[in-house]
Amino acid sequence: MLDRxxxxxxxxxxxxxxxxLGEALLSTLALxxxxxxxxxxxxxxxxxxxxxxxxxxxxxxxxxxxxVELFRRVPFLVTxxxxxxxxxxxxxxLSTFSVGLVSVCLIASxxxxxxxxxxxxxxxxxxxxxxxxxxxxSRQTLVHVVLPQAWKVIIPPIFGFFVLFIKDTALASxxxxxxxxxxxxxxxxxxxxxxxVFGTILLLYFALSYxxxxxxxxxxxxxxxxxxxxx
Amino acid sequence: xxxxxxxxxxxxxxxxxxxTGVDLSIERGEVVSLIGxxxxxxxxxxxxxxGLLRPSAGTVAVAGMPIxxxxxxxxxxxxxxxxxxxxxxxxxxxxxxLRNTTIAPIKVKRRAAGEVEAEARAILAKVGLGAKLDAxxxxxxxxxxxxxxxxxxxxxKPEILLLDEVxxxxxxxxxxxxxxxxxxxxxxGMTMIIVSHEMAFVREVxxxxxxxxxxxxxxVGSPETVFDAPQEARTRDFVSKILxxx
Amino acid sequence: MNxxxxxxxxxxxxxxxxxxxxxxxxxxxxxxxxxxxxGLVGALARTHGGRFLSAMAKAYVIFFTNTPxxxxxYFIFFGLPDLGILLSPFQAVLLGMTLNAGAYxxxxxxxxxASVRRSELEAAQTLGMSRLQxxxxxxxxxxxxxxxxxxxxxxxxxxxxxxxxSVFGVEELTGRALNVNSTTFRSIEIFSLTAAIYVGMTLxxxxxxxxxxxxxxxxxxxxx
Numbered sequence: 001m002l003d004r005x006x007x008x009x010x011x012x013x014x015x016x017x018x019x020x021l022g023e024a025l026l027s028t029l030a031l032x033x034x035x036x037x038x039x040x041x042x043x044x045x046x047x048x049x050x051x052x053x054x055x056x057x058x059x060x061x062x063x064x065x066x067x068v069e070l071f072r073r074v075p076f077l078v079t080x081x082x083x084x085x086x087x088x089x090x091x092x093x094l095s096t097f098s099v100g101l102v103s104v105c106l107i108a109s110x111x112x113x114x115x116x117x118x119x120x121x122x123x124x125x126x127x128x129x130x131x132x133x134x135x136x137x138s139r140q141t142l143v144h145v146v147l148p149q150a151w152k153v154i155i156p157p158i159f160g161f162f163v164l165f166i167k168d169t170a171l172a173s174x175x176x177x178x179x180x181x182x183x184x185x186x187x188x189x190x191x192x193x194x195x196x197v198f199g200t201i202l203l204l205y206f207a208l209s210y211x212x213x214x215x216x217x218x219x220x221x222x223x224x225x226x227x228x229x230x231x
Numbered sequence: 232x233x234x235x236x237x238x239x240x241x242x243x244x245x246x247x248x249x250x251t252g253v254d255l256s257i258e259r260g261e262v263v264s265l266i267g268x269x270x271x272x273x274x275x276x277x278x279x280x281x282g283l284l285r286p287s288a289g290t291v292a293v294a295g296m297p298i299x300x301x302x303x304x305x306x307x308x309x310x311x312x313x314x315x316x317x318x319x320x321x322x323x324x325x326x327x328x329l330r331n332t333t334i335a336p337i338k339v340k341r342r343a344a345g346e347v348e349a350e351a352r353a354i355l356a357k358v359g360l361g362a363k364l365d366a367x368x369x370x371x372x373x374x375x376x377x378x379x380x381x382x383x384x385x386x387x388k389p390e391i392l393l394l395d396e397v398x399x400x401x402x403x404x405x406x407x408x409x410x411x412x413x414x415x416x417x418x419x420g421m422t423m424i425i426v427s428h429e430m431a432f433v434r435e436v437x438x439x440x441x442x443x444x445x446x447x448x449x450x451v452g453s454p455e456t457v458f459d460a461p462q463e464a465r466t467r468d469f470v471s472k473i474l475x476x477x
Numbered sequence: 478m479n480x481x482x483x484x485x486x487x488x489x490x491x492x493x494x495x496x497x498x499x500x501x502x503x504x505x506x507x508x509x510x511x512x513x514x515x516g517l518v519g520a521l522a523r524t525h526g527g528r529f530l531s532a533m534a535k536a537y538v539i540f541f542t543n544t545p546x547x548x549x550x551y552f553i554f555f556g557l558p559d560l561g562i563l564l565s566p567f568q569a570v571l572l573g574m575t576l577n578a579g580a581y582x583x584x585x586x587x588x589x590x591a592s593v594r595r596s597e598l599e600a601a602q603t604l605g606m607s608r609l610q611x612x613x614x615x616x617x618x619x620x621x622x623x624x625x626x627x628x629x630x631x632x633x634x635x636x637x638x639x640x641x642x643s644v645f646g647v648e649e650l651t652g653r654a655l656n657v658n659s660t661t662f663r664s665i666e667i668f669s670l671t672a673a674i675y676v677g678m679t680l681x682x683x684x685x686x687x688x689x690x691x692x693x694x695x696x697x698x699x700x701x
Binding site: 127144 | 310314324335339
């Protein structure tokens with residue numbers, strides 16, 4: 001088998017394949033990054049909404065909670081498949097990439113809103129108590145007291161989620177999105193040995209994911225140190 | 232007319248009742264101390280007055296106006312007149328001492344920053360922290376943080392100051408400075424409600440002492456009466472226990 | 478939108494889907510159990526193994542946690558036959574999921590082991606406990622209590638991860654949903670039902686784990 005792989009190598013790493021893999025890799029990154037960006041933009045207001053109290057916002061709060069729990073408790077693959085088939089059934093002709101994009105945005109919003117919610121909750125109640133008795137409005141409390149203290153608790157897990165998300169985009173291959181895993185299936189069907197193809201794809205994912213993981217770990221250490229720096 | 236009038240106040244944390252019917256009135260210029268065993272509801276009473284806890288029964292009236300706890304405007308109006316200092320100081324960790332004291336007047340009362348800062352500096356100097364304006368709370372000792380908290384309350388020019396066990400979380404050697412600050416405010420005529428375990432201080436600085444137990448007011452009187460000649464048995468019981476520890 | 482909902486047509490397939498759900502749970506249980514065993518071995522290798530064993534375990538964890546589970550299973554499913562090892566789809570999926578879970582569980586258990594070493598051991602030693610007693614009365618309860626939330630979360634992740642078995646033809650919940658879909662084309666009904674079953678499964682799991690946690694530890698434990 002090793003002979004087979006060695007003989008395939010020059011053809012496998014030929015210019016056409018390299019470009020193909022390169023595009024697939026960019027696709028993977030684009031999906032993950034876009035998903036996380038939208039996830040932050042949508043997840044943050046959802047987290048804020050869920051922190052409100054009182055009857056007025058109850059319906060919205062319930063919907064927000066339902067949304068978050070739904071997309072966190074349904075497998076990514078099922079979300080992708082649902083959006084794929086349902087969009088077809090309803091008559092919307094979405095491109096496969098669009099299906100993937102919509103799915104990652106929904107899923108990321110749910111997960112990131114949980115991270116943000118946790119970070120906001122990590123700010124001790126005595127800070128918000130003090131703000132309330134000083135008559136600071138909710139908005140002022142959030143902007144001047146809660147967020148400045150919460151962001152350090154929020155950023156590392158979001159980064160960690162981004163790294164995790166890169167791996168989850170592999171499932172988008174099942175609805176036909178041309179990302180790394182889909183590319184590996186294509187190359188395998190073109191006759192290249194499975195070990196070579198899938199091994200390479202695993203290494204490519206690793207090359208994307210591992211450096212970012214290390215960066216995230218470093219980020220976490222740096223931010224934690226700064227929190228207790230002035231002791 | 233009393234400045235603050237409480238009648239029939241009942242309050243609970245969830246299912247746990249704390250205040251079981253409190254009647255109390257505070258006149259302008261009085262320094263009223265609340266004493267009593269833990270769990271008697273002293274801190275809870277302060278939180279009710281400042282709107283952090285809604286009473287399940289009874290009325291609270293400030294300057295004759297009853298507070299509607301469902302009305303945000305009413306609560307904000309009370310907080311304009313009453314300022315509270317907490318046991319855990321509750322300083323904003325992400326702001327300097329100066330910013331901690333100036334943020335509320337600037338953001339809430341929309342006053343000019345320069346003017347507010349000048350006043351804040353003066354008050355911080357008065358409490359002995361003039362040199363610490365750019366320090367962050369975690370660079371200060373407990374006693375210093377507490378004095379910043381008091382300064383933060385004073386910058387708002389409150390008509391009544393509520394002090395919730397402000398020395399209980401401090402190391403003994405830091406307590407004196409905070410008590411000096413409170414003593415100074417008392418001599419300047421600030422209306423105050425003080426919850427404290429520092430009995431010698433309470434006796435010295437109060438114009439009225441209120442003994443609470445099991446969520447109600449048991450006895451009200453001058454310091455001499457409550458400490459030396461308590462009328463109620465429960466009060467006698469408490470006072471003798473704390474005096475025995477001298 | 479020219480689509481009318483016909484749940485009636487699809488409800489008949491509910492038993493079929495539920496059997497698929499049972500298979501999903503079976504896969505999850507097997508993968509998680511296998512993963513726990515691997516995790517224990519790996520965690521011990523990392524904390525008490527020599528330099529070589531520790532490095533091997535670390536490499537295993539780093540590799541499997543930085544690559545997607547789907548790609549790992551693809552490698553096993555298509556690659557092993559080249560090496561002469563023939564596995565059924567179910568076996569291949571199970572192997573991949575177990576190895577993947579094992580990596581995450583190694584990390585979790587390693588954190589647990591590492592957290593106990595210092596002060597609790599000292600306390601137990603000064604009380605005169607034998608090594609075995611230390612393990613039984615101090616170390617083990619502490620570890621189990623501490624690891625309960627992350628392990629519970631991981632179990633739910635594994636359960637949700639079983640859906641990729643459908644890619645390889647395994648007839649678990651997602652696989653059956655796809656089958657029913659290609660027969661009836663009632664996509665909205667089928668997939669909403671499938672999603673509901675997954676939500677139901679994970680909610681049930683979360684609730685029972687939380688209740689179990691309360692009983693075992695008599696403390697507030699939060700799982701997703």
